[in-house]
Amino acid sequence: MFKLSTLFALVALRVAHAATINVVVGGTGILKFTPPFVNASTGDIVRFTFQQKNHTATQSTLQSPCAPKPGGFDSGFIPVADSVTSNFPVAQLTVTDTNPVWVYCRQANHCQQGMVFAVNPGNDFAAFQAAATGGASATSTTGGVATATATIAVTATSATSSGAPTSTGSVDHKVVVGGTGVLAYNPSNITAQVGDTVTFEFHQVNHTVTQSSFNTPCRALSLTSTTGAVGFDSGFNPVASGATTFPTYTITVNATTPIWAYCRQANHCGQGMVFSINSVETGSNNFAAFQALAKQQNGTSSSTTSNTSGANGRTVTSRGASVAVLVFALFSAMI
Known part of the structure; x- marks a missing residue:
C-alpha cells in the first residue's frame, strides 16, 4: 500500500511540475521560430503556435539541419491566412528526455534562411543554424514526410487557419x-x-x-x-x-x-x-x-x-x- 501511495505521489508531483513552453512559428514577414531555442525538462510540453504563412515543425539532426530525421516528428504543413488574427493552429511536442531535439521548417528554402529551432541545444545552436544556412541537406516542399510519433499532436483551431479551404x-x-x-x-x-x-x-x-x-x-x-x-x-x-x-x-x-x-x-x-x-x-x-x-x-x-x-x-x-x-x-x- 505504501508503494502504491508513493507511486501516485510521484506521478502527481511530475505532472504538477511539467511546464508548457510557447514557441511562435512564422508570422507576417517572419521566417523564424520565436524563441529560436529553449531549455526543457522531461515531461515539459513545447507548444508550437503557427502564424502566417505556411510552415512546419519537423525534426532533423545536428549534422543535417534541413533534412527530416527518420522516425522523427513532423507537424505537416499548416497554412495560416494573412487575415487570421486569433485561434492559430498549434502542435505540441512532449519532451521525453533532456537530449537535444533539432527542428526546422521544411517549406521551400526557409531552413536555408535560418528557420530552425532546438530544445536543449547546449552550446551547439549557433553551429546548427550555421549548418542550415550553409544549405545542408535541403529538402523540397513536395511530398509528405510520414515520420510522426505519438508525441506530436496537431490541433486545427480555426477553419481559416488549417487544412485546405474549399x-x-x-x-x-x-x-x-x-x-x-x-x-x-x-x-x-x-x-x-x-x-x-x-x-x-x-x-x-x-x-x-x-x-x-x-x-x-x-x-x-x-x-x-x-x-x-x-x-x-x-x-x-x-x-x-x-x-x-x-x-x-x-x-x-x-x-x-x-x-x-x-x-x-x-x-x-x-x-x-x-x-x-x-x-x-x-x-x-x-x-x-x-x-x-x-x-x-x-x-x-x-x-x-x-x-x-x-x-x-x-x-x-x-x-x-x-x-x-x-x-x-x-x-x-x-x-
Whole structure:
C-alpha cells in the first residue's frame, strides 16, 4: 500500500511540475521560430503556435539541419491566412528526455534562411543554424514526410487557419496513414467543424481507418453500436514500399461530437494506431485515454483478417498526391 501511495505521489508531483513552453512559428514577414531555442525538462510540453504563412515543425539532426530525421516528428504543413488574427493552429511536442531535439521548417528554402529551432541545444545552436544556412541537406516542399510519433499532436483551431479551404469555406484536413515503419495517423487527433472533410492518405504498408467507439477502440462501430449505427470503414489499402502515389479516403464531418477510429490490420490498434476528431481534451475521454485503452485491450476485440479489398461501398481514389495515463502504465508495470 505504501508503494502504491508513493507511486501516485510521484506521478502527481511530475505532472504538477511539467511546464508548457510557447514557441511562435512564422508570422507576417517572419521566417523564424520565436524563441529560436529553449531549455526543457522531461515531461515539459513545447507548444508550437503557427502564424502566417505556411510552415512546419519537423525534426532533423545536428549534422543535417534541413533534412527530416527518420522516425522523427513532423507537424505537416499548416497554412495560416494573412487575415487570421486569433485561434492559430498549434502542435505540441512532449519532451521525453533532456537530449537535444533539432527542428526546422521544411517549406521551400526557409531552413536555408535560418528557420530552425532546438530544445536543449547546449552550446551547439549557433553551429546548427550555421549548418542550415550553409544549405545542408535541403529538402523540397513536395511530398509528405510520414515520420510522426505519438508525441506530436496537431490541433486545427480555426477553419481559416488549417487544412485546405474549399470553395464552400469548409476545410479539408489531410491525415497520413502509416508509412515505412510507422504505425500511426499523422496527425492522430484533430479538431474539425461541421461540413469539413478529412482525407486519409494511405502510405506503406496496408492499413484501414475504421470508425469505433471510445469504450471499445479496437472494434468497428457496426459491431458494438446499440443504435444500429454502421460507421465508416475505408477497407484495407495496401501500398507497396516503393509507391509514389497513394490511395485516399474522404469522410465528411456532420457533427462536432467526438469521432473515434482505428486501424483494423492485425494488432495495429493494440499498438496504439488510433485516431480521433473533436475529442474533448479537457475531459477524461480524451485522445490519450482512448489510445491507452486501445493498448490496454491490446486489440483483442479487433478484426485480424487482412485483405486487399476496396472501401466497402465507398469510393477510394488514387492521387499523386497530453498527459498520458501515467498512473495506469506505472501501476501495470508493478503487477
